[in-house]
Amino acid sequence: MTPEMTPVATPFFFYLLSGLAIIGGVLVITRRNAVHSALALIVTLLAVSGLYLMLYAPFVAGVQIIVYAGGIMVLFLFVIMLVNIERTVKERQFNRIWPAGVLAAAALLGLFVSVYVKGKTLLSDPVTGKPLWPDPTISLPDSSNTQQIGVMLYGNYMFAFEIASLLLLVAILGAVIMAKKRI
Amino acid sequence: MLTSFMSYLGSQFSPGVAGNQLWALIYILIIFAGVSVAVIAMNWLERKALAHFQVRLGPMRVGPHGLLQPIADALKLLLKEDIIPAEADQVVFWVAPLIGLLAAFTVYTVVPFGPSQAVSDMNIGILFMLGVSSLGVLGIVTAGWASNSHYPLIGALRSSAQMVSYEVAMGLAVVSAILMTSLNESGTGTLSMIGIVQAQQQQGIWFIFKFFPLGLIAFVIFAIAMVAETNRAPFDLAEAESELTAGFHTEYSGLRWSLFMLAEYAAMIAVSSIAVTLWLGGWMHPFPNLLSAPAWEFIFSLFPALTFGGLAAIAFLGAARMPGHSFFKIQRAGLAVFAALLGVLALLLLVVAIAGRHADTSIAARFREGIDYVYWFVLKVAVFMYLFIWYRATWPRYRFDQLMKVGWKVMLPISLGVLIVTAIVGVLVK
Amino acid sequence: MAEITTLHYLVVAAALFVLGVIGVLTRRNVVIVLMSIELILNAVNLNLVAFSRMWGNLHGQVFSVFIVVDAAAEAAVGLGILIAFFRNKETINVDEIDLLKW
Secondary structure, eight states: OOOOOOOTTHHHHHHHHHHHHHHHHHHHHHOSSHHHHHHHHHHHHHHHHHHHHHTTOHHHHHHIIIIIIIIIHHHHHHHHHHSOOHHHHHSOOBOTTHHHHHHHHHHHHHHHHHHHHHHHHTOBOTTTOOBSSOOOOSOOOSTTHHHHHHHHHHTTTHHHHHHHHHHHHHHHHHHHHHHOSOO | OHHHHHHHHHSOOOHHHHTOHHHHHHHHHHHHHHHHHHHHHHHHHHHHHHHHHTTOOOOOSSSGGGTTHHHHHHHHHHHSOOOOOTTSOHHHHHHHHHHHHHHHHHGGGGOOSSSSOSSOOOTTHHHHHHHHHHHHHHHHHHHHHHTTSHHHHHHHHHHHHHHHHHHHHHHHHHHHHHHHTTOSSSOOOOOOHHHHHHHHHHHTSOTTSTTTTHHHHHHHHHHHHHHHHTTOTTSOGGGOHHHHTTGGGTTOOHHHHHHHHHHHHHHHHHHHHHHHHHHSOTTOOSSTTTTOSHHHHHHHHTHHHHHHHHHHHHHHHHHHTSOOSGGGHHHHHHHHHHHHHHHHHHHHHHHHHHHTOSOSSSHHHHHHHHHHHHHHHHHHHHHHHHHHHHHHHHOOOOOHHHHHHIIIIIIHHHHHHHHHHHHHHHHHHO | OOOOOHHHHHHHHHHHHHHHHHHHHHBOBHHHHHHHHHHHHHHHHHHHHHHHHHHTSSHHHHHHHHHHHHHHHHHHHHHHHHHHHHHHHSOOBGGGOOOSOO
């Protein structure tokens, strides 16, 4: 019964969301006040979750909103309020070797750009001759996305799934031991 | 215009699915207005009901039986000075109420008032709903921090810890309900809000009674967690007036404060509608299987008219019982007019119910169906709203360590256990 | 505006990744460093989901779910360490965290 589910005005929403994400990212690393950074990061996370929706990944988008924006960021804000912030706002914000850091990041960016440029023009798969990044031809099923991810989590990725749950258990224990005054 | 309207009414699509942005916009406006009216009505009802619980009268002066009190309050709040403390973080202080309001109202895009009476039918509906309603805590936390004052900060800290803790139990309870949707031939469940209600329709049982008492336990866990999620009594630690003056919104006044109130009540309605959708059969009338004969359908379709007729009767009775003094002349006339309006509404609903009594594709029948769906959904939500008031009048507030203990050491294990047992029983039944 | 291809998403992800790296390498506030790590993880996730769309299968999305789990664990432990550290040293600046034992 579902008519074709086509995302509306794709280029417009793509540029809007990615612009929001990048502006948020810039604000995260430049704000003096950690709470402002956290709010900017929330904007970025929500924008990225919108991008997931555009990539036919509704389940990942939902997980992103629940776990990141609703869980992790509240934890961040909680901790920011616990540790006193008045003093850190007035202090120096960047460490002494920040030019080296920016240089390294710029080198990384150069690497990315060169790979993408070459991948776009020169490199193609030597065996088949296809481009490295083919345009998506197969559209993913949007309606059964969650079911398929569930099947894969309990099928192909069963072991990884169990390891992930163990990781969470270890993280809970670690966080409790770290944060508790007396055990 | 008219033909497109009629053809839309005749189609099975909800606006989001049909991809018609105009209709989606109109639905959004209707829902926004409806929720705002519901919040105003809830404001009046809460004050009256709380007063009657304590054998007081409650608001009586502004309008007959205080009916115009919420409007007077809204006017007062709009005209009040909007104070931003000098030491506050201006931008965050300004944004915080908007975050809460936005989160509370965005949830309504997936609330299924009927099989095609929803703004959108996302296939991650319930996930989206839980996620967005969990964003509401960000508004509270940022408000408490931005006020740059002690009480709001403590309120914000309490609220963030509380809401993150109870979200876990709430999520697990929801998962056990979602598991129940997969008990069909194909074995695939759904996260879509409309799909969940349709699964209950197919299985012929509300999930609250499914695998008795498993569904009931999960529902009770959710019903407790949702009170904690909305920061209502007895879990209103974030705004405990005897401890923190007003908690996170101590420094807020006027319009911004009313935005917080609007967000709180909208969030209450939203979580209640999650509970109704998941466990109480959404838009279905009671006993959808036993009493599904056309005669029963007709009787159930009379309920909206009967409800409004009853309200009109109560209002008339109130007008008749007003003291005979001439001071009360205007109040009595006002109440009579109000009662007459309700009566006219009841008559209209009666006409629609009778005109559309045959289950065919005529406009009247479609209209009658739509009214039925929305009526049953709203009625179930209204029961929850009354329960919220009742809790507030009855139970004393939790202490914070007790709150945490209940959340992590009682609710979380129970909901995990219910989830596991539900999964096992589900496999065995198949 | 042209059609949106996979490369567009990769460029956005690269930008977010580089921003995160800059944040990790230059900021002194531990909380902001942790947030920059979240930015990096998000950039990776965006890449994975874009590739998943490109190849028309869901392995990338499953991986990104695992990365979200990882990010939650990392944030919990990281913030736990931060609180323990703040309790002992009264500072949350990374360049003052330079002793193995005190």
